[in-house]
Amino acid sequence: MSALAEATIQHIIYLLWARRDHPGLNTFFHEYQQTQFWSADRIRDLQWQRLRRIVRFAFERCPYYADRFRQVGFCPDDLREPADFLRLPVLTKDDIRQNQNQLTARGVPPSSYEDNFTGGSTGSPIAFKVSKLRMASRKAMTQRHDYWSGWRVGKWAGLLWGHPEAQPYASAWGRVRNALLYREVVLNTFDVREINFVRFLAELRRRKVRYLQAYSRSLLMFADYLSKQNIEPPPLESAITSAECLTPEERQLIEQTLQCRTFDRYGCREFSVIASECEAHQGLHLAAETMLVEFVVGDRPARPGEVGEILVTDSLNEAMPFIRYKIGDMGTPLDGLCPCGRGLPRMQMVAGRVTDFIHTPDGRWLSGVAINTYLISQVPGIRQAQIVQDQCNRLRFRLVESGQGNQAAEDFLREQVPRMFGRDMSYSTEWVAQIPPEASGKIRVTISRCGVTHGFSGAVAAAPARAGVDPLG
Numbered sequence: 109m110s111a112l113a114e115a116t117i118q119h120i121i122y123l124l125w126a127r128r129d130h131p132g133l134n135t136f137f138h139e140y141q142q143t144q145f146w147s148a149d150r151i152r153d154l155q156w157q158r159l160r161r162i163v164r165f166a167f168e169r170c171p172y173y174a175d176r177f178r179q180v181g182f183c184p185d186d187l188r189e190p191a192d193f194l195r196l197p198v199l200t201k202d203d204i205r206q207n208q209n210q211l212t213a214r215g216v217p218p219s220s221y222e223d224n225f226t227g228g229s230t231g232s233p234i235a236f237k238v239s240k241l242r243m244a245s246r247k248a249m250t251q252r253h254d255y256w257s258g259w260r261v262g263k264w265a266g267l268l269w270g271h272p273e274a275q276p277y278a279s280a281w282g283r284v285r286n287a288l289l290y291r292e293v294v295l296n297t298f299d300v301r302e303i304n305f306v307r308f309l310a311e312l313r314r315r316k317v318r319y320l321q322a323y324s325r326s327l328l329m330f331a332d333y334l335s336k337q338n339i340e341p342p343p344l345e346s347a348i349t350s351a352e353c354l355t356p357e358e359r360q361l362i363e364q365t366l367q368c369r370t371f372d373r374y375g376c377r378e379f380s381v382i383a384s385e386c387e388a389h390q391g392l393h394l395a396a397e398t399m400l401v402e403f404v405v406g407d408r409p410a411r412p413g414e415v416g417e418i419l420v421t422d423s424l425n426e427a428m429p430f431i432r433y434k435i436g437d438m439g440t441p442l443d444g445l446c447p448c449g450r451g452l453p454r455m456q457m458v459a460g461r462v463t464d465f466i467h468t469p470d471g472r473w474l475s476g477v478a479i480n481t482y483l484i485s486q487v488p489g490i491r492q493a494q495i496v497q498d499q500c501n502r503l504r505f506r507l508v509e510s511g512q513g514n515q516a517a518e519d520f521l522r523e524q525v526p527r528m529f530g531r532d533m534s535y536s537t538e539w540v541a542q543i544p545p546e547a548s549g550k551i552r553v554t555i556s557r558c559g560v561t562h563g564f565s566g567a568v569a570a571a572p573a574r575a576g577v578d579p580l581g
């Protein structure tokens with residue numbers, strides 16, 4: 109029965125849903141399933157052809173690029189070989205904040221794109237636009253990379269991440285839709301409490317879930333909980349971890365406790381999945397068909413194995429093309445071919461975003477990634493933010509202004525902080541010139557020094573669940 113249900117969803121329901129709600133998704137997915145096994149040269153040719161196209165498109169349709177390219181004496185016909193790409197100017201988050209209109213492509217109807225936003229990997233919020241067709245291709249690319257973990261459409265998956273609804277799929281229709289299409293068992297990392305771990309575990313067992321997807325540190329917390337409480341984990345095959353860095357020891361704790369392989373992933377809201385581990389676990393394969401990921405040291409490319417700053421060019425998003433976008437992460441390009449046989453280039457991540465859970469007086473833990481995704485991304489008029497919990501009932505928001513004054517941000521926090529962290533959490537704001545990364549290269553979006561560990565002593569807090577602030581884009 110279960111296999112029949114899975115097959116029905118995979119081969120009928122999902123395809124019909126995708127055709128209606130995300131035109132292009134099925135076609136993109138089939139394309140990416142093929143292209144991943146093309147030779148490295150053939151993939152590079154495809155990538156280069158698409159890059160040349162988007163650079164010309166951006167030059168012709170976006171006043172921002174027309175100006176910037178002219179300033180450096182560049183015209184699209186100059187783009188003859190990949191080395192020419194280095195001549196193009198870098199796009200920063202400040203450029204995006206200050207040139208929203210000039211970066212939006214002319215002649216692209218507003219009905220063909222969606223507005224999106226991000227807290228960014230460094231707590232630096234930006235707003236941007238994504239073509240609906242690109243959204244479909246992003247979903248298809250994510251699906252391809254999900255397949256590497258063994259998961260398939262129609263199979264149940266356990267998710268440990270921030271969800272905009274306190275209790276996803278709570279309505280009768282929501283439950284039906286989830287059972288017949290999405291098949292997600294969700295642990296909302298806005299509201300981590302022992303009772304929710306217990307419910308999540310019971311649901312994983314009831315649905316016979318074999319695959320997890322998680323913010324890395326949320327999964328670590330879950331593994332730590334099972335280990336400390338001596339709870340046998342449900343039988344799992346794989347867990348996809350993303351959104352923040354783990355040490356090798358932390359990864360080992362997850363794999364040993366949960367008895368499954370982890371598949372690390374690098375992605376962000378600007379582009380969705382950027383790179384993922386395949387079953388060979390030898391670096392992360394880049395989604396090269398839809399983007400160029402450069403690793404640069406100053407104005408030269410990093411050598412294989414050398415750490416460089418990451419620049420991303422999205423070759424398919426026409427609504428607001430991002431060309432050589434400085435995302436704020438560091439990574440290393442890898443040389444050679446992967447034993448899995450895929451021709452996609454590979455990379456390795458370098459210590460990037462690390463977040464602490466924030467513990468609230470009403471007994472919840474909130475994932476730092478969820479806070480970054482749903483709170484920091486929404487704060488108006490700031491360039492960067494960091495939240496420090498010095499005491500259990502007090503937060504300090506360290507903020508960098510973007511030149512539009514502080515008032516809008518102050519008003520926003522006054523409304524949102526009690527909503528997200530509860531009325532017993534007080535806070536203060538501290539306006540600073542910048543928030544540099546730590547000496548180790550780690551970027552901490554949330555820091556908790558209140559000394560509470562997630563030992564779950566057995567006293568289960570009875571605070572009501574709260575909704576997040578905004579839906580996923």
Ligand SMILES: [Zn+2]
Nearest residue numbers: 386388446448
């Ligand atoms: Zn591989």
